[in-house]
Structure formats: structure tokens, C-alpha cells
Amino acid sequence: MTPLDTAFAASSVLAVVGGVLAVATRHVVHAALWLVVALLGVAGALLVLGAELVALVLVLVYVGAVVVLVLFALMLTRAPVGPDREHAPGPWRVVGGVLLGLATAGLLATALVPLADGTVERADVTSQQVAGQLFATWVWPFELLSLLLLAALVGALAVARVGRKEGSA
Amino acid sequence: MIHLLGPYLLAAALVGIGVAGIGLRRNAVLVLVGVELVLSGALVLLVTTQAAGADRWAAGSVLPLFVVTIAAAEVVVALAVVLAAFRLRGSIDLDARSADGPGAPR
Numbered sequence: 001m002t003p004l005d006t007a008f009a010a011s012s013v014l015a016v017v018g019g020v021l022a023v024a025t026r027h028v029v030h031a032a033l034w035l036v037v038a039l040l041g042v043a044g045a046l047l048v049l050g051a052e053l054v055a056l057v058l059v060l061v062y063v064g065a066v067v068v069l070v071l072f073a074l075m076l077t078r079a080p081v082g083p084d085r086e087h088a089p090g091p092w093r094v095v096g097g098v099l100l101g102l103a104t105a106g107l108l109a110t111a112l113v114p115l116a117d118g119t120v121e122r123a124d125v126t127s128q129q130v131a132g133q134l135f136a137t138w139v140w141p142f143e144l145l146s147l148l149l150l151a152a153l154v155g156a157l158a159v160a161r162v163g164r165k166e167g168s169a
Numbered sequence: 170m171i172h173l174l175g176p177y178l179l180a181a182a183l184v185g186i187g188v189a190g191i192g193l194r195r196n197a198v199l200v201l202v203g204v205e206l207v208l209s210g211a212l213v214l215l216v217t218t219q220a221a222g223a224d225r226w227a228a229g230s231v232l233p234l235f236v237v238t239i240a241a242a243e244v245v246v247a248l249a250v251v252l253a254a255f256r257l258r259g260s261i262d263l264d265a266r267s268a269d270g271p272g273a274p275r
Contacts, residue, residue: 077252077255101190159249
């Protein structure tokens with residue numbers, strides 16, 4: 001166990017515990033907040049693997065924007081403050097969901113674990129290299145992404161407006 | 170030095186937890202929490218390939234950035250759809266039938 005292994009294990013435990021609580025808690029607002037914990041754990045794991053830029057973007061975009069959006073949506077859909085008994089899944093639903101999750105994790109683990117053949121160095125890709133590649137090799141996908149964001153913005157606005165018009169008519 | 174077993178197991182666990190969350194939740198907004206966990210598992214795997222093998226064109230760092238961007242766009246559109254459905258039906262229960270849909274109680 002090198003120090004990096006220990007740091008990765010700590011971040012992984014944080015991510016997994018946060019993830020389990022995010023999908024299992026009865027309080028809807030707590031689910032969004034546990035998602036923050038899980039994503040901070042994932043960001044720590046990415047930091048240990050040597051992708052500082054990705055970790056920072058993950059914290060900025062996910063924790064800063066996506067979780068806030070989810071919290072807003074929960075408020076706008078009149079989420080209860082206490083435990084949400086109205087949307088509690090039935091016992092068969094719980095068993096099925098857990099089995100589905102275990103099967104997916106098991107399938108991925110059996111496919112990936114044979115590939116883990118030893119240790120690797122921490123990747124040493126500087127932000128300068130990433131930026132250079134982003135605006136050279138990846139410039140067309142990058143420009144296409146800005147178009148996608150614009151389309152998502154306009155589409156979300158249009159969908160939200162349609163609902164309002166029908167609701168007030 | 171990092172052993173590759175850790176990142177691979179973390180990615181598998183995150184995807185499994187996310188899929189379980191998508192299956193478990195009846196609140197439409199909270200299904201998105203599961204989707205985010207699946208996508209973060211994919212991020213871990215992409216960054217691990219950067220550390221594990223020869224990685225051309227810094228793909229192990231650039232592709233996760235693309236995934237994060239697409240996930241943000243996906244969440245915006247999905248929440249707009251959920252809010253529109255809530256306004257029309259008054260409920261975000263994924264198991265509930267709409268009042269005039271097929272199979273509705275008369």
C-alpha cells in the first residue's frame with residue numbers, strides 16, 4: 001500500500017458511502033446533499049489519479065450547478081421536508097433494484113478486474129497539454145459541444161414554457 | 170504508484186449504485202441522482218485509462234470534460250421535462266397513471 005493507494009481508498013470509501021446514502025435515503029433533500037459527498041469523493045479519486053483539471057471541473061459543474069439545479073427542482077415539485085412516504089418503493093421494488101445494481105456492479109467487476117495487472121504511475125498530464133490538445137485535436141467536438149449547450153438551453157426553455165401555457169389556459 | 174484494482178472496483182461500484190438508484194426511485198427528480206452516479210463511474214474509468222496506458226492526444230483528460238458538459242446539458246433538459254410534467258399532472262410519481270391516460274380508473 002503506497003500513500004497514493006491509501007488516499008485513493010479513502011476517497012473511494014467516501015464516494016461509495018455517499019452514493020449508497022444518496023440512493024437509499026428517504027429524505028429527498030438529503031439525497032441531493034449525499035450526492036455532493038459522493039461527487040467530492042469521486043473528485044478526490046480523480047485527483048489521486050492525476051487529473052486535477054477534471055477533478056476541479058467535476059466539483060465546479062456538478063456540485064456548483066447540477067446539484068443546485070436538482071435542489072431547485074425538488075423545491076419546485078413541493079418536496080416534503082421530512083421523510084418522503086408518498087414515493088416509498090414497495091418491498092419487491094427494493095429487492096429488484098438492489099439485485100439489478102449488484103448484477104451490474106458484478107458484471108462490470110468481472111470484466112474489469114482481470115485487466116488490473118499491476119500498478120501504474122500517477123498520470124502526469126499538465127493542464128497546458130490538455131488545453132493544447134483541446135484546441136488542436138479536439139477542436140471540432142469542442143465547438144459542437146457549445147452548439148449542444150445552446151440547443152439544450154433553448155430546448156429546456158421551450159419545454160418549460162409549453163407546460164406553463166397549458167397550465168394557465 | 171497506484172494499483173489498478175482500486176479504480177476499476179470504484180467504477181464498477183459507482184455504476185452499480187447508480188443503476189440501483191434508477192431502479193429504486195419513484196420520484197422523477199431523484200432518478201437523475203442515479204444517472205449522475207453512473208456518469209461519475211464512467212469518469213473514473215476514463216481517467217484510469219489515462220494513467221494505465223499510452224494515452225494519445227490527452228484523451229483521458231479531454232473526454233471526461235466532454236462527459237461532464239453533456240451531463241450538465243442532459244440534466245437541464247431532463248429537469249425541464251420533469252417540471253413540465255409536474256405542472257400538467259400535479260405529480261412526479263413515476264408509478265402514477267395520468268388521470269386520462271390508458272388504464273386510468275374511471
